[in-house]
Amino acid sequence: MKVVAGEFGYVLQDVPHLRDYIPNLPTYPNPLRSNPAYSVVKQYFVDMDDSVPQKIVVHKDTPRGIHFRRAGPRERVYFASDEVLACIVTCGGLCPGLNTVIREIVHSLDCMYGVNEVLGIDGGYRGFYSKNTIPLTPKVVNDIHKRGGTILGTSRGGHDTMKIVDSIQDRGINQAISRCQVYIIGGDGTQKGAAVIYEEVRKRGLKVVVAGIPKTIDNDISVIDKSFGFDTAVEEAQRAINAAHVEAESTENGIGVVKLMGRYSGFIAMYATLASRDVDCCLIPESPFYLEGEGGLFEYVEKTLKENGHMVIVIAEGAGQELLAAKNEQDASGNKLLQDVGLWLSEKIKENFSKKRKIPITLKYIDPTYMIRAIPSNASDNVYCTLLAQSAVHGAMAGYTGFTSGLVNGRHTYIPFNRITEEQNKVVITDRMWARLLSSTNQPSFLDPKGIDEFKKDEGPPTQLLDDTRDSGDGKNGNTNTITNEIQALKT
Numbered sequence: 001m002k003v004v005a006g007e008f009g010y011v012l013q014d015v016p017h018l019r020d021y022i023p024n025l026p027t028y029p030n031p032l033r034s035n036p037a038y039s040v041v042k043q044y045f046v047d048m049d050d051s052v053p054q055k056i057v058v059h060k061d062t063p064r065g066i067h068f069r070r071a072g073p074r075e076r077v078y079f080a081s082d083e084v085l086a087c088i089v090t091c092g093g094l095c096p097g098l099n100t101v102i103r104e105i106v107h108s109l110d111c112m113y114g115v116n117e118v119l120g121i122d123g124g125y126r127g128f129y130s131k132n133t134i135p136l137t138p139k140v141v142n143d144i145h146k147r148g149g150t151i152l153g154t155s156r157g158g159h160d161t162m163k164i165v166d167s168i169q170d171r172g173i174n175q176a177i178s179r180c181q182v183y184i185i186g187g188d189g190t191q192k193g194a195a196v197i198y199e200e201v202r203k204r205g206l207k208v209v210v211a212g213i214p215k216t217i218d219n220d221i222s223v224i225d226k227s228f229g230f231d232t233a234v235e236e237a238q239r240a241i242n243a244a245h246v247e248a249e250s251t252e253n254g255i256g257v258v259k260l261m262g263r264y265s266g267f268i269a270m271y272a273t274l275a276s277r278d279v280d281c282c283l284i285p286e287s288p289f290y291l292e293g294e295g296g297l298f299e300y301v302e303k304t305l306k307e308n309g310h311m312v313i314v315i316a317e318g319a320g321q322e323l324l325a326a327k328n329e330q331d332a333s334g335n336k337l338l339q340d341v342g343l344w345l346s347e348k349i350k351e352n353f354s355k356k357r358k359i360p361i362t363l364k365y366i367d368p369t370y371m372i373r374a375i376p377s378n379a380s381d382n383v384y385c386t387l388l389a390q391s392a393v394h395g396a397m398a399g400y401t402g403f404t405s406g407l408v409n410g411r412h413t414y415i416p417f418n419r420i421t422e423e424q425n426k427v428v429i430t431d432r433m434w435a436r437l438l439s440s441t442n443q444p445s446f447l448d449p450k451g452i453d454e455f456k457k458d459e460g461p462p463t464q465l466l467d468d469t470r471d472s473g474d475g476k477n478g479n480t481n482t483i484t485n486e487i488q489a490l491k492t
């Protein structure tokens with residue numbers, strides 16, 4: 001990672017640039033200079049020294065900390081318009097907003113930079129070497145943002161670095177110079193794949209930009225404020241929760257169980273619960289729970305039914321997997337295949353109340369997971385996708401590479417791949433947000449006081465979406481330690 005240190009503990013975790021490994025690259029004035037739409041903007045071009053702090057809650061004596069390069073157009077670009085061949089690929093699971101990102105990359109390249117050779121790679125990473133490409137023009141992508149899914153198709157597995165870079169190299173050859181910009185849209189796995197593609201491109205000395213756009217409905221990508229499609233997913237989840245609530249309150253001892261996505265991170269479940277207020281219990285992968293005995297789920301269900309006559313449980317798909325018989329199967333990308341915990345929980349509740357204890361209940365189980373994932377993005381996600389795509393295009397034209405375009409503290413930035421892939425974003429159950437949820441649902445924490453102390457000791461990953469005060473600059477958490485270590489390393 002390129003790290004630049006400044007005064008008062010300022011650290012820039014910078015992204016690579018083509019000129020780092022290709023000397024004497026020609027530059028050109030940014031075509032936006034003569035674009036009537038942008039020429040009215042007072043200071044349209046981003047100052048070379050602009051950076052965005054990762055941490056904005058500070059004390060007067062804390063170091064300035066980690067910063068990322070601010071995204072946006074630069075005065076000079078490293079590609080002539082007619083030189084560029086851009087490729088776009090989507091990988092991993094579906095997520096609302098994928099088509100918007102594709103549309104906006106094509107439009108930004110065309111309208112802002114006059115680039116009109118854009119290829120869609122069909123069906124994820126393996127499409128680079130085993131499938132046909134799809135020519136993308138502003139006309140072809142004009143109304144795709146209104147559709148769910150991805151017009152390019154997607155896949156898991158099939159990442160063969162050499163074959164992918166061979167294909168990029170072959171396609172991009174123009175008068176013996178490769179001249180590709182590769183836009184890779186996908187989750188944590190995809191960004192890891194993009195990082196190794198970048199390494200190989202650099203090893204071969206190619207004039208090829210590798211730019212990532214983070215996609216994950218689970219919001220499990222670290223550093224960034226939140227991922228696109230997340231808002232849409234939380235909003236759409238309300239419909240399922242409402243239905244579960246209507247069903248539950250219409251019968252005596254009615255229970256609605258809703259399963260939401262979230263393989264390792266329970267953000268959708270947590271935010272959907274906080275938004276709805278109809279949910280009595282939210283179960284997420286980060287917070288282990290148990291069924292029987294004092295402080296267990298069954299005890300809470302019984303109490304809630306006695307008090308309210310009905311209840312709604314939201315469960316993230318990755319919650320409680322340790323309670324189910326292990327399956328040990330993986331998908332093509334190596335992700336663990338999960339068991340249906342919603343179905344399992346529903347059966348367990350029925351078994352305990354209806355069969356064992358002869359307490360009549362009516363339970364309805366709703367699994368809207370794929371319905372949520374497949375819808376088009378809402379208005380705010382559409383704007384977010386547009387800005388992410390534009391940032392990626394500005395960065396690529398300016399010669400930056402090996403970066404993910406991401407929102408940090410509300411500002412668009414370029415984040416080095418290794419920062420994005422080093423850890424996953426998780427709900428920190430010792431943060432105030434989870435406490436807000438517990439106090440809004442009144443559910444048990446499923447932790448005894450000793451367990452709570454254990455969790456507090458475990459620092460967990462820093463998270464941006466939450467109102468996180470752990471990162472208080474006292475040197476006791478990962479983030480600050482990283483800063484201190486880096487400053488120390490630079491000094492010595």
Ligand SMILES: Nc1ncnc2c1ncn2[C@@H]1O[C@H](COP(=O)(O)OP(=O)(O)OP(=O)(O)O)[C@@H](O)[C@H]1O
Pocket residue numbers: 091092093094124125126155156157158159186187188189190191192193194196215216217218332333335
């Ligand atoms: N460590 C890795 N190195 C290279 N390629 C990887 C790596 N991990 C995953 N990939 C590739 O990235 C692509 C997408 O990975 P994966 O299926 O894990 O989805 P993802 O990008 O994490 O998205 P999501 O989990 O949100 O659906 C796959 O083609 C996979 O082969």
Ligand SMILES: O=P(O)(O)OC[C@H]1O[C@](O)(CO)[C@@H](O)[C@@H]1O
Pocket residue numbers: 093094187216217218261262263317331373
């Ligand atoms: O069934 P698929 O396509 O493998 O995807 C399932 C997974 O993809 C996601 O939507 C995104 O990672 C997860 O929430 C879910 O576990």
Ligand SMILES: [Mg+2]
Pocket residue numbers: 092187188189
């Ligand atoms: Mg993933």
